[in-house]
Amino acid sequence: MTLLDHARAQERDSAAVAHEKDAKQGLLVQPKPPARAPKKSAQLDGFECSRIDGLARPLLVAKGSKGYAACAYITTDAADKFGEACVVFSGVATHEAFLDAPVAKASKAAKALGVKDGMPGRDALALIK
Incomplete structure (x- = not known):
């Protein structure tokens, strides 16, 4: 050596x-440990579901043929302006949670379809499907 x-x-x-x-x-x-795959929401039957992660809570939207449902990041103001049926759920982290959550707010067009504030999500989704 x-x-x-x-x-x-x-x-x-x-x-x-x-x-x-x-x-x-x-x-x-x-x-850093490898990033976990984002938690997927199961598709609601008859709805086109979209999810955006990376925010404090996920931004969720489920589009049906007569309107759409969304988490509380979305307000009904624009839906009312454009005459669209919109149902908003508060405190949901997955699309499946829409089913059991009460409607926090509904647009005028959603109310015309029979949606009422506070009604079960399952019933509201059936009306905008």
Whole structure:
């Protein structure tokens, strides 16, 4: 072993010891665990479902042939302006949760189809399907 090889071996050993010390003190950058696949919502029968993750809560919309249902990120103001049937549910994290949640707000067009604020989501969805 040459003097240069010996010096390199000592450097590697010193670096390994310093690395272990840093690891014990939590000073090393830890690799991020692989990202989990976003939680998928099952499709509601007869609805085209869309989900946007990456927000505080997912943004959910389910479009039926007579109107659409959405989480509380959406308001009924635009639906009223365009004469569309819109049903809004609050506190939902999946499309399936629309079924059991009460209607928080309904647009004028949704109310004309028979949707009422507070009615079970399952019933409201049947009216805008």
